Amino acid sequence: MQSYNYKEILKDNLWVNNVVFAQMLALCPLLAVTSGATNGLGLGLITTAVMILSSLLISLIRPFLTPQVRIPIFILLIAALVTIADLAMNAWLHELHKVLGLFIPLIVTNCAILGRAESYASKNPWFPAVYDGFTTGLGFTFALVVLGGFREVIGSGTLFANASLLLGDSFSIIELTLIPDYKGMLLVILPSGGFIMLGVLLSAKRLLDTFLENRKKVSEQ
């Protein structure tokens, strides 16, 4: 029986092999929605839900799969789950759907989900697969919120604007206006600014990793 190091998986999916910051996957929905932290959080959570479910389904039908048709089957299942999420959100989370509606179908094209299905869920039992889907989703959400947060603060001077639409009225306290009377910085809000901010964040992560590694080396010597 193979044993699973869940702590290792968590660390791997959240930081070391983060879909965005390390694998550079899923950039299309990432750049499209992260003009604000709230949108990022919303899309991240939906993607996480889709990832958990797709990992579960795929690991359950694993014994039936053959190499020839596995990819079409993955795509079919992911597309179905995304469509269900889209319809359900339109019906029961309508306000959020109005904000994110355009980007939900994009989850199908999120190669991170297919990537996890192919490289993990189709090779492991259901529990580790679900756990992997969950942590990868969290890593993606983390990336979306961080990038969205930076772009929102620099671009419009607010943080988590409209969060009450997503989380309910009780969360309106996290809607912050950090810079009052801020004129806004258009470049950062536009998609090109998304690329620039992503580049900045990637280099920041690289710097941090190098710094930590060096410190480890020094302390070992």
Added chain:
Amino acid sequence: MSIISEKIKQTHAYPALLMGTVSLLVCGLLLITNHFTTQPIADRQREDLTKLLNQVLPQTVYDNQPLDNRYQQEIDGHTYLFYRARLQEKVSAIVLFTSTSGYSGEISMLVAIKADGELSGVRVLSHTETPGLGDKIELAKSDWILGFVGLSLSNPDNKGWAVKKDGGEFDAFTGATITPRAVVKGVHETLQLFKNNHDLFLEIKAPSAENTTEKKQTKDMINSASIELTPKPQYRSYYAEL
């Protein structure tokens, strides 16, 4: 270990059968979801529409359900979609869907006109104008759009229906003249359209209006209509490129 023996998996039929079965299951799942969400989604869309109508039409103007009074009218080869608000059976106002070309694409608007030709309200439904500059036509960003309330073709006069830069009476935004110019032009044209087809829109039966193609839509059409109600996120034009 394996539930299906490798021998069966090697046959040509197996992948096809597997694919077919999964497709069928997925279809079933989608059908069930669709069945349970159709009604809530239709309700939400109707709520949105009601909210929007309440914004552009004061409730004192009508005593009917304007949403159930949905009409289509073809004028000069263009089909217009509108709602009639009635007060004591008489058409008191119409709410018309219209569009104009802005700086970077179509701006679709909802224009409410009272029977006497006075504007009751204007809202932008969707647009792809530059965020931060042209998007001040949205009520969420600026109350500029409220400036249209109470205006008509004679107030201001023909010359006044332009932005200040062009000698008119409407403010333009810093850094964006084309967008407000387009909206002003769109609203002005809608008012002229209303004036020129006054009898048609207000259901006044004149001998000349006999050959109208007016037709009332059934109630079901309202629910199935997928009208875009909210200003979409402004990245629609970039979205394809990403």
